[in-house]
Amino acid sequence: MKKILVLIALLNTIFINELYSQCNVNTTVCSVTGNTAGPFTFQNPSGNPSTCLDFINGNTSNYAYIVLYITQTGNLDLLIQGNNAGTGCLDVAIFNITGQTNPCSSMSPATQIACNYVAPCVGCAEFGSGGLGCPAVVNPGQVTAGSVIMILVEDYSDAQNSFTMTIGNGPNSAQTGIPDATINPASLGPFCATDGLKQITASNMGGTWSGPGMSANGMFNPAVAGPGVHTINYSIGVAPCNSSSSAQITVGSIAVNNMNVGACQQGGTYNVTGDINVLQPPATGDLVVESCDGTQVVVASAPFTAGSYPFNLGGLSANGAACDIHAYFTGSDCSHILTYTAPTCPPSCGFTNAVANASGCQPGNTFDVTGTLSFLNAPATGQLIVEDCNGNSLSFNPPFVSPLPFSFNSLTPDGQSCSVSAHFTAEPSCSISTSYTSPAIPVVSASNDSDICQGGTANLTASGATTYTWDNGAGTSDNVSVSPTQTTTYTVTGTTNGCTATDQVTVTVNSDLVLTMSPDVEICQGESTTISVSGGDSYMWDNNLGVGSSHTVSPAATTTYSVTGTDVNGCTGTDQVVVTVNPIPVVYASNVATCESESVVIIAAGAQTYTWSPSIHLSSTAGEMVTFTPGDSRIYTIVGTDGNGCEGSTTVSVTVHPDPVVEAGNDVIECEGNQITLSATGAGPGGQYTWDNYVVNGVPFIPPVGSTVYSVVATTAQGCTGTDTLTVTVDALPEISFTAVQDQNCVPVVAVFTNTSPAGSNCLWSFDNGQTVVGCGPVTQTFNHPGIFGASLQMESDNGCVALLYRDSMVLVDAIPEAAFTPSPAVFELSNTQVNFKNNSTGATSYIWDFGVGGAYSDEVNPSYTYPEEVASYVVTLIAISESGCRDTTEYPVRSEEDLIFFIPNTFTPDGDEFNQTFLPVFTSGFDPYDYKLMIFNRWGEMVFESNDASVGWKGTYGVNGKICQDGMYSWKIEFKTIKNDERKMYVGHINLIR
Numbered sequence: 001m002k003k004i005l006v007l008i009a010l011l012n013t014i015f016i017n018e019l020y021s022q023c024n025v026n027t028t029v030c031s032v033t034g035n036t037a038g039p040f041t042f043q044n045p046s047g048n049p050s051t052c053l054d055f056i057n058g059n060t061s062n063y064a065y066i067v068l069y070i071t072q073t074g075n076l077d078l079l080i081q082g083n084n085a086g087t088g089c090l091d092v093a094i095f096n097i098t099g100q101t102n103p104c105s106s107m108s109p110a111t112q113i114a115c116n117y118v119a120p121c122v123g124c125a126e127f128g129s130g131g132l133g134c135p136a137v138v139n140p141g142q143v144t145a146g147s148v149i150m151i152l153v154e155d156y157s158d159a160q161n162s163f164t165m166t167i168g169n170g171p172n173s174a175q176t177g178i179p180d181a182t183i184n185p186a187s188l189g190p191f192c193a194t195d196g197l198k199q200i201t202a203s204n205m206g207g208t209w210s211g212p213g214m215s216a217n218g219m220f221n222p223a224v225a226g227p228g229v230h231t232i233n234y235s236i237g238v239a240p241c242n243s244s245s246s247a248q249i250t251v252g253s254i255a256v257n258n259m260n261v262g263a264c265q266q267g268g269t270y271n272v273t274g275d276i277n278v279l280q281p282p283a284t285g286d287l288v289v290e291s292c293d294g295t296q297v298v299v300a301s302a303p304f305t306a307g308s309y310p311f312n313l314g315g316l317s318a319n320g321a322a323c324d325i326h327a328y329f330t331g332s333d334c335s336h337i338l339t340y341t342a343p344t345c346p347p348s349c350g351f352t353n354a355v356a357n358a359s360g361c362q363p364g365n366t367f368d369v370t371g372t373l374s375f376l377n378a379p380a381t382g383q384l385i386v387e388d389c390n391g392n393s394l395s396f397n398p399p400f401v402s403p404l405p406f407s408f409n410s411l412t413p414d415g416q417s418c419s420v421s422a423h424f425t426a427e428p429s430c431s432i433s434t435s436y437t438s439p440a441i442p443v444v445s446a447s448n449d450s451d452i453c454q455g456g457t458a459n460l461t462a463s464g465a466t467t468y469t470w471d472n473g474a475g476t477s478d479n480v481s482v483s484p485t486q487t488t489t490y491t492v493t494g495t496t497n498g499c500t501a502t503d504q505v506t507v508t509v510n511s512d513l514v515l516t517m518s519p520d521v522e523i524c525q526g527e528s529t530t531i532s533v534s535g536g537d538s539y540m541w542d543n544n545l546g547v548g549s550s551h552t553v554s555p556a557a558t559t560t561y562s563v564t565g566t567d568v569n570g571c572t573g574t575d576q577v578v579v580t581v582n583p584i585p586v587v588y589a590s591n592v593a594t595c596e597s598e599s600v601v602i603i604a605a606g607a608q609t610y611t612w613s614p615s616i617h618l619s620s621t622a623g624e625m626v627t628f629t630p631g632d633s634r635i636y637t638i639v640g641t642d643g644n645g646c647e648g649s650t651t652v653s654v655t656v657h658p659d660p661v662v663e664a665g666n667d668v669i670e671c672e673g674n675q676i677t678l679s680a681t682g683a684g685p686g687g688q689y690t691w692d693n694y695v696v697n698g699v700p701f702i703p704p705v706g707s708t709v710y711s712v713v714a715t716t717a718q719g720c721t722g723t724d725t726l727t728v729t730v731d732a733l734p735e736i737s738f739t740a741v742q743d744q745n746c747v748p749v750v751a752v753f754t755n756t757s758p759a760g761s762n763c764l765w766s767f768d769n770g771q772t773v774v775g776c777g778p779v780t781q782t783f784n785h786p787g788i789f790g791a792s793l794q795m796e797s798d799n800g801c802v803a804l805l806y807r808d809s810m811v812l813v814d815a816i817p818e819a820a821f822t823p824s825p826a827v828f829e830l831s832n833t834q835v836n837f838k839n840n841s842t843g844a845t846s847y848i849w850d851f852g853v854g855g856a857y858s859d860e861v862n863p864s865y866t867y868p869e870e871v872a873s874y875v876v877t878l879i880a881i882s883e884s885g886c887r888d889t890t891e892y893p894v895r896s897e898e899d900l901i902f903f904i905p906n907t908f909t910p911d912g913d914e915f916n917q918t919f920l921p922v923f924t925s926g927f928d929p930y931d932y933k934l935m936i937f938n939r940w941g942e943m944v945f946e947s948n949d950a951s952v953g954w955k956g957t958y959g960v961n962g963k964i965c966q967d968g969m970y971s972w973k974i975e976f977k978t979i980k981n982d983e984r985k986m987y988v989g990h991i992n993l994i995r
Helices: 006-019
Strands: 026-029 036-041 063-072 078-082 090-096 112-116 124-127 148-155 162-167 208-210 228-238 241-261 269-279 286-291 296-301 307-317 322-329 335-341 350-358 367-376 384-388 393-396 404-411 417-424 427-437 450-453 458-463 467-470 479-482 488-496 499-510 521-524 529-534 538-541 550-553 559-566 572-582 592-595 600-603 609-613 625-628 634-641 647-657 668-671 688-691 706-715 721-731 738-742 749-755 761-767 772-774 779-783 787-796 802-813 821-824 827-829 834-839 846-850 864-866 873-881 887-897 901-903 922-925 927-937 943-947 968-978 984-993
Touching: 036 063, 063 241, 078 090, 078 148, 090 124, 112 124, 148 162, 241 322, 241 335, 269 286, 269 322, 286 307, 296 307, 307 322, 350 417, 350 427, 367 384, 367 417, 367 427, 384 404, 393 404, 458 467, 458 488, 458 499, 521 529, 529 559, 529 572, 550 559, 592 600, 600 647, 738 787, 738 802, 749 761, 749 787, 749 802, 779 787, 779 802, 821 873, 821 887, 834 873, 922 927, 927 984
Parallel strands: 026 063, 450 499, 521 572, 592 647, 668 721, 827 887
Antiparallel strands: 036 162, 063 148, 078 124, 078 162, 090 112, 090 148, 208 228, 228 241, 241 269, 269 307, 286 296, 286 322, 322 335, 350 367, 367 404, 384 393, 384 417, 417 427, 458 479, 467 488, 488 499, 529 550, 538 559, 559 572, 600 625, 609 634, 634 647, 688 706, 706 721, 738 749, 749 779, 761 772, 761 787, 787 802, 821 834, 834 864, 846 873, 873 887, 901 922, 927 943, 927 968, 968 984
């Protein structure tokens, strides 16, 4: 703590109320966002408004005042740094002067929000959590956007000439700037004079509003401002960090005047007329008048002028019901509604609908017009006359029934529109008209005549109608293809809406050209031949032969050559010649291989006759099949000729392989049940071995007891074979048997194992309890754990073969069950002596319960027992029995005790009679009378009575002299200990004292 001069502190106390109401020169900093402002110089102070600064240097320039406007809510992270870093004390106080008109007079202890009474004194002061580098830090908390902050800096040590100020720019740091007073145009309406309060907004709220109908906080009342264009003003901040703006608000109005509900008109309708007076109309939209039934008219469209607009809303139903007229602008929410009652009109004649439909053309190119007339309240006399534009007329006599059908028949089509009108002669004004369109007769035009050759196709077209039908089966479209065999004339009938017309076209057919071709020919593959044609003037061949009457060809396969000839009329004819190419026979014979001890047959195929060369080792040089007698390997050539005389050739190779020399291996001697593996050799790489007796070469198997001869056939990769044999002798294993006898079923169990085998030696016993014993005589084993145990005996025969026998489930050991239970409750009151027993035993299947009372037993799993109503203790015994009869026993004590029973009255009357003179809790049982306290308190919490004797109660007095207590409600508290478990109890309540 820095020094405090008593005299100066006293002066501060005397003058503080006067001095802190003003300051000398202050500096307003409108924006320091993320940067450093200054340097700022110190001034002579005029007072100390802070309660934490030592205002002792009043005659020197050691104070400065800075005003900040906050534009972003956040922590006030602020650094004041003197120009002599590390020297002296810079004490700083911060005030929130938001909304004050005079910043200097707003500083006071009430507006102070933080004070950094610097420690350590290193020429700086820091606020917030921005980590700006000063060790003397105070956290002023958060400031909100729109706040005005005054910063008071004191150079306590007179060590600084100036200072700078830095505002942190972290994500949670408050920021400064000039406030934005721009008024939000979306909040400016337009409004109607009948609207309620409207909130006007600006970019930065919190300033002051003014203008017609405006409240200081920005609420606009259109009714107060009235119709017109009003200027409003908004200002925010403190100069020079302040901003202001103005805007105009338009308030409009609309009213329906001079409304007149008209009289009934023909058809049961009426009109409503009147004027709409408007002020400050919107710049867009329509002025609409609408009836309650939805009938509406647009009276005017923007741009509007202030004044009166007449309206006439007609055709309304005169039904005598309540209705209204609603006038409104579509471009604003201004509207006005007037209510009225519609007139009631007598019914009169009126048409509601008229329909006239023209049919399509009928045979003979005529059509009919049919329709219906719908009307209301038709007259009872006169006629209903229906006429069309061509002078056709129909008359109908009463009574008239709606809808009324009518028909004009056999009319001549002309494709023109015609009107139909109807009226009642008894009420000529009751009339209606409608129209129909007559069908038209089409003008059909067919394509020009054409010539084709025999088998050719001509395209016929037609136009002028909707659908078409050609005779001679040509088709039913406007574009058909025909191929007549002789000259033919085609007639087309066109139809539109049933009306028809015809036209014709002729197709002339010319004769086809007949060609003469050279005969078909056969050649062998690789040979050539000449083909030719005659009978025409010019020719064109396919298969890329081109023009000309003859060509020499060498096709690789059988080919059909087609030629098209053309005569002088342009008609064509086609013919073809087939050049059959017989293939060279594909002679083939498979290469063969044989062993040195075998002959092999070679077969040729693909032709009819064959010649073989050379002849060595062959049985013949001709024929499709020859025999090769083994010698050395050879290659032979085969020439084959097919039925067409075409020749082909091939070669075949004969390979001679040597026979293998097989070794089956040495004879084998083994014990019964052991595997052996037989592996022969001699077949070479890729060779195979086939043993008899189901043996697989190189695969282990178990041979039968006795001597067996095994034979193997070795086959080389080339299929040549050889054989060999060996003998396998198998000695039998000893025959093993043994028994076991156990002394009991429950843990522990002692079992005796006896060897009953007929012969053998070198015995080894192994038991499932983990023990092993050497010897062939009887063996005793103890099993100390429950379970099912087996054993094995291993013996050796006279020829050295070893056998082992394992038998499972030789000894069965049952676990001792675990008896356990819990009583509920273990201590019970005499008012409820039933105890429920929860059986927690494991490993048991039956139970015997002894409840500690003579003759009280149960064999239930979870029994209940009701004890005598007397204070006593009992020992409950449970015997748990397993399925095999193993037992376990456990005990648990239970006891009974008296209930805690007491009664506390709520009123007593110490009036001197013989009844209810004392307030005393009444205990029946369950409490310790030697550990008891009763206390009585009045309404102020003062204790007026205390007793430690359960037999002494309160008589409505207090003090040693027994002063009488006033009637009323008193509080009591009772503390005592229970007999049951020495638990301390406390009860509180109220007692009414009545005299």
